[in-house]
Amino acid sequence: MIKFFLMVNKQGQTRLSKYYEHVEINKRTLLETEVIKSCLSRSNEQCSFIEYKDFKLIYRQYAALFIVVGVNDTENEMAIYEFIHNFVEVLDDYFSRVSGPSHTQASPYRAASPTCFQAGNQSSRCLC
């Protein structure tokens, strides 16, 4: 089951976060910092799956943006990896010209409706 879904930029700022199990606000920041640190420290030579505490982290990099999904160990890592790409493709289709935010540009991610991620499992591919 997917536990959380993060979009993080290279500077370590969280752009989007959705938790499917309740986590305290201060614990969230801690979690995000640690997750970002482990993802940023990986080189291109290494695989996209990291073991972090009792989660597995599956991440994918798109230019300056990292998309990180935290799952428990019942999930198929490669299917989640495919799912991340599917998600990005959908965003691209829906909003066109998906890119990271800069100071002058309106960020399409900011306006994204969270109703896209309503169910914490793979069937959320059927977006509203």
Add this chain to the structure above:
Amino acid sequence: MRNGSLLPRMVASSSSLKLQDLIQEIREAKTEAQEREVIQKECAHIRASFRDGDPLHRHRQLAKLLYVHLLGYPAHFGQMECLKLIASPRFTDKRVGYLGAMLLLDERQDAHLLITNSIKNDLSQGIQAVQGLALCTLSATGSAEMCRDLATEVEKLLLQPSAYVRKKAVLTAVHMIRKVPELSDIFLPPCAQLLHEHHHGILMGTITLITELCERSPVALKHFRKMVPQLVHILQTLVTTGYCTEHSISGVSDPFLQVQILRLLRILGRNHEESSETMNDLLAQVATNTDTSRNAGNAVLFETVLTIMDIRSAAGLRVLAVNILGRFLLNSDRNIRYVALTSLLRLAQSDHSAVQRHRPTVVECLREPDSSLSRRALELSLALVNSFNVRAMTQELQGFLESCPPDLQADCASGILLAAERFAPTKRWHIDTTLRVLMTAGTHVRDDTVANLTQLIGGAQELHAYSVCRLYSALTEDISQQPLVQVAAWCIGEYGDLLLEGSCEEIEPLQVEEEEVLALLERVLQSHMSLPATRGYALTALVKLSTRLRGDNNRIRQVVSIYGSCLDMELQQRAVEYNTLFRKYDHMRAAILEKIPLVERGGSQVDEEAKESKETAQLSEAAPVPTEPQASKLLDLLHLLDGPSGDAQHPPPLDPTPGGALIHVNLPFAPPPPAPIPNLKVFEREGLQLNLSFVRPPGTPTLLLITVTATNTSGGDVTHFICQAAVPKSFQLQLQAPSGDTVPAQGGLPMTQLLRILNPKKAPLRLKLRLTYNHFGQSVQEIFEVNNLPVETWQ
């Protein structure tokens, strides 16, 4: 949109500021402080607008508030507005209201339950979009109570004509089952129908729903096992149909649905022969037909392998699964290699021989630069070591040990040592391997490695010369690896004479002078890298050498006396003791410093110091000795009893043979815990009952405590109750004061009295009781002997 920036900011018409204008303003803020200012101003306007209760623009205000909330600013004052908006009949209001509810009103908020009614109304309204909104909110933030209330509504929507609503209803059902598993009765029946769906979204949702049901309820599991053929058919259609643009990802037809179905099949087929058999063909088909050039196909293949591993699959299928994993290992994509290694590790237990075939590839993976991959490869390699391949594998693993990152070194080292222990073909190989590990990664090995190695060497007499020569050469090169130094010091101390002979046939002859050996040990003693424990080893080795070497001992004595004033307590003590050995007890020195005899593994610890191991050897010899004098004492006791039997009224019927008595009588220095002695009912008359309970206190074997308890279940009180007891002459009896002399009627408070009986001669107990009391207006006197006294009372 651009006009917003032209309006003067001071004009108080920001209640009509659109969301996009606000976003623009925020984006134009140059600094964080400026942004905060803009937002705070806007929030003040929003708050005022909420207070005024303007229904027309409420949704716009809330939308702005939600945007601000996304940025991380507090927005709790919008909660009640969400409720108002949800209750409004306009769709634009409802849309923002439900969105706000999902973001701001989670379970922990008090206002959360208030939306239940609104949701209920909206669910039964019949307008798809509104129903969709309500279902969305319910599935995102529905609490357990809400789920229970609205379950039947959702179930009705599952069979609605509109696919849009059906899909959302299925997702809501999944959420409800997760929150309240008891609702499975409601959602079980519609599933069969939903499986006939063509819409992939609904089908996916149904499969997930069925998976959740099966995981939470064994009844559901049994029910859905009947549907395995249907699921097989669905998956088959997916796999065999040609290219379909709508659902295809990288040429694979809806891989996500395929993966989901495979997972469900796994759950259904686990531990169930019949279902597993139905799936066999399908799994083989999926495994062979899936296109594996892209990640999507590999994901499906991986899920297939996981399913094959988990169900009761045919042997051929399992071999196929292992081969697929082996193929994954050769793939250039690191992700795939990672999942392959993880799965092979799980299989290594159950399908060991199949996994063995891929051993070379696994060993290749040890050389990966990625640490998570090499860690997996290490674990798998260690699992694959057996007696046939131990030499080759250890070679590879030692190569890995030399180059691996420090965090893996400890695991690798202990893994190699464990494997060596289990499968070592010869002792010499074992010693060599351990030595090599110590030299490469000495600081990371486990603490007991030193002990194990010294014992190993000590036990292999034919290898003493070889070991000491090798250890000596290793030590001359490097004295920083502590475990190695410790073992080497011990060895040199023990077998120094063999070292000096230099006549080891297995390696090149080593010419070593006595002075060199002493100099080396002194270097170890003085080095700042040596731990105190290592210094201890070195000191003792020096002292042992005093008997092994032929030269005079002045140098050794000098060094030892220097350490008599060392600051380290342990060293100082040793040095002083050894000094005394030299000075006062020189005649005993040779005997004390003899070679250590072989000690059994796991018995008394293998101690490095000659003295301590001598002491333990003495202890283990001494242990059987104390039991003998005890046994002889027992015999004396028996003679006492057997002898003047005229004293006791009844001669003790003890078995005169010592062997038998030893079995029966407890050894005084090791008292066993006393087993509870059963109570005894000794007297009953007209409702008055007398019970005896016995206690043998463990510290005093001759003492017996009896508690006499008198209970009265009759209609009349028992008064003036007196209990007296008599025992044979060899016993001593003490009657303590009774708790009272009245035993009330109808099961009232019982009367108790304690008897203390000393039985120094361990004679069989005989007890006579005399009771006098008044009951039902009559005075009663009873005298009787207690029969059936348990043997434990006197033995």
